[in-house]
Amino acid sequence: MERVISIGERLQKLLEEAERESERKITEARRKADEMIARAKDEAENRRIMAQRGDGIEDLLKTEEYKAKQEADRILEKYRERAEAIKKVPREKIEEAISLVLREVLPK
Amino acid sequence: MSSPSIELEAQLIERTVAKRNETLLRAEESVKKILQAAERECERIKAESEKQILSMVSSELRAVRDRIIGKANLEGRKILMSAREEVLSALYNEVKHRLESIADGKDIGIRYEEVLKKLLFEAVSAIGGEEFIVSANKRDYIFFKKNLADIKKEMREYARDVIIRLDENIIDAIGGVIIRNPEDTKTYYNTLDARLLKARRKTESEVAKILGVI
Numbered sequence: 189m190e191r192v193i194s195i196g197e198r199l200q201k202l203l204e205e206a207e208r209e210s211e212r213k214i215t216e217a218r219r220k221a222d223e224m225i226a227r228a229k230d231e232a233e234n235r236r237i238m239a240q241r242g243d244g245i246e247d248l249l250k251t252e253e254y255k256a257k258q259e260a261d262r263i264l265e266k267y268r269e270r271a272e273a274i275k276k277v278p279r280e281k282i283e284e285a286i287s288l289v290l291r292e293v294l295p296k
Numbered sequence: 297m298s299s300p301s302i303e304l305e306a307q308l309i310e311r312t313v314a315k316r317n318e319t320l321l322r323a324e325e326s327v328k329k330i331l332q333a334a335e336r337e338c339e340r341i342k343a344e345s346e347k348q349i350l351s352m353v354s355s356e357l358r359a360v361r362d363r364i365i366g367k368a369n370l371e372g373r374k375i376l377m378s379a380r381e382e383v384l385s386a387l388y389n390e391v392k393h394r395l396e397s398i399a400d401g402k403d404i405g406i407r408y409e410e411v412l413k414k415l416l417f418e419a420v421s422a423i424g425g426e427e428f429i430v431s432a433n434k435r436d437y438i439f440f441k442k443n444l445a446d447i448k449k450e451m452r453e454y455a456r457d458v459i460i461r462l463d464e465n466i467i468d469a470i471g472g473v474i475i476r477n478p479e480d481t482k483t484y485y486n487t488l489d490a491r492l493l494k495a496r497r498k499t500e501s502e503v504a505k506i507l508g509v510i
Contacts, residue, residue, distance in 0.1 A: 195305055199312035206316040210323030217327040222335030228338035232345030239349040248353060249360055256361040260368035267372030277507045282387060285503045289391045290325035292495035293488060294398075294406070295414035 380509040387498050387503060392470065395488045399435070399471035412436055412471060413447060419475040419486040420451065420458060431463040431474040 236246035350357070398406050420428060432440060440447065440462055451458055457497035467474060504510045 192341070194370060195346065196430055197306060199443050201318055202312060203319070204342070206319040210319050210326075213323045214326050216329070217330040221330050222336075224334045225330075225337050228341040229490050236348055240350050242356075245349070245353050247397065250356060251361045252357040256364035257499075259361075260364050262348070263365065263368040264372055264375075267375045271375045273473065274376065274379045274509050276384055277383060277509070281507055282390070284392055285387055285506045287392060288503060289388065289492075289499050290504065292499055293391070293395065293491045294411055295418050 329389060340358065376403050380504065383507055383509050384500060384504065386493065387507065392492060393494065395470050399488065409439065409443075412439065412473075415438075415449065415472045415486045415488075416447065416475070417451060419473055419484040420460075422486075423475055423477060423482050423484045425482075426457070427459040427461070427478050428475050429461050429463050431465060431467045431476075433469050433471065434466050436471055436473070437462060437466055 235244060359404050394403070397401065397403050398409050416430065430440060444460065444462070446460065448460060451460075467487070469487040469489050470492075472489070472491065473487050474483065474487060476483040501510075
C-alpha cells in the first residue's frame with residue numbers, strides 16, 4: 189500500500205511538472221507573440237515615418253512605374269494599330285480627294 | 297505484492313501519463329493558437345501600414361503614372377499625326393504627278409493649252425494694268441512664243457487690250473505663269489505649283505475627312 193502511495197506522489201509530481209511545463213510554454217508563446225506584434229508595430233511605424241520623409245518608397249514607386257510602363261506599351265500599341273488603319277485608305281476615297289484638289293488647282 | 301495491487305498501480309500510471317500527455321498537448325495547441333493569432337495580427341498591422349503609406353505616397357505614385365502614361369499618349373498622338381501627314385503628303389504628291397501629266401498633255405480629258413491660257417488671263421485680271429511680263433517654264437514659254445498673237449487677240453475679246461512680253465528667263469515649275477508689271481512692283485504667281493500649295497492649305501481638312509484620317 190505504501191508503494192502505491194509513493195507511486196501516487198510521484199505521478200502527482202509528474203502531472204504538476206506537466207502543468208508547469210505547459211504554463212512555461214504558453215507564457216513563452218505569449219512573450220514571443222507580444223514580441224512579434226511589437227516588432228511589426230515598430231516596423232510599420234518606421235515605414236510610415238520613412239514614407240512621410242519620402243524614404244523607403246522605392247519599391248512602391250518601382251511597382252507603379254512597372255505597371256504604368258505596361259499600360260503605356262498597350263496604349264502605344266493601340267495608337268500604332270490606329271496609325272496602320274489610317275494608312276489603308278480605299279482607292280475610291282483617294283480618287284475622290286484628288287478630284288477635289290484638282291478642281292481647286294485648275295482654273296475654272 | 298498481490299496482483300490487484302499491481303493492476304491498480306498500472307492503471308494509475310496509465311491514467312496519469314494520459315493526463316500528462318493531454319496537458320502537454322493542450323499546451324502545444326494553445327501555443328500554436330497564440331502564435332497563429334500573433335502572425336495574423338502582424339499581417340493586419342503590416343497591411344494597415346501599407347494602406348496608410350499608399351495613401352501618403354499616392355500623389356507621388358500618381359505623378360509617376362501620369363508621367364509615363366502622358367508620355368505614351370503624346371508619343372501615340374505623334375504616331376497618328378505622322379501617319380496622317382504621310383497619307384496627306386502621298387495624296388498631294390499624287391495630285392502633283394497628275395498635274396505634271398496634264399501639263400505634259402498626257403491627260404486626254406483636259407486640254408492643257410486651255411488651262412495655261414486661263415492661268416494667264418486670271419493673272420492678268422488679278423494684277424491689273426496694261427503691260428505685263430510673263431515668266432514660264434520652257435514648254436509653256438515655247439507655247440506662248442508660238443501663240444502670243446492669238447492669245448493677245450483672245451484676251452482682247454475676253455477683257456481688254458494688253459501688252460504682253462515674255463521673260464527670257466525660264467522658271468522651274470510644273471506649268472502656269474508668273475506675271476509682273478514692268479515696274480516690278482506687282483507680281484502674281486499663277487503657276488500650278490503655287491496653286492497646289494494654296495489648294496493644300498484650303499482643302500487639307502476636307503481631304504482629311506474624305507480619307508478618314510482625322
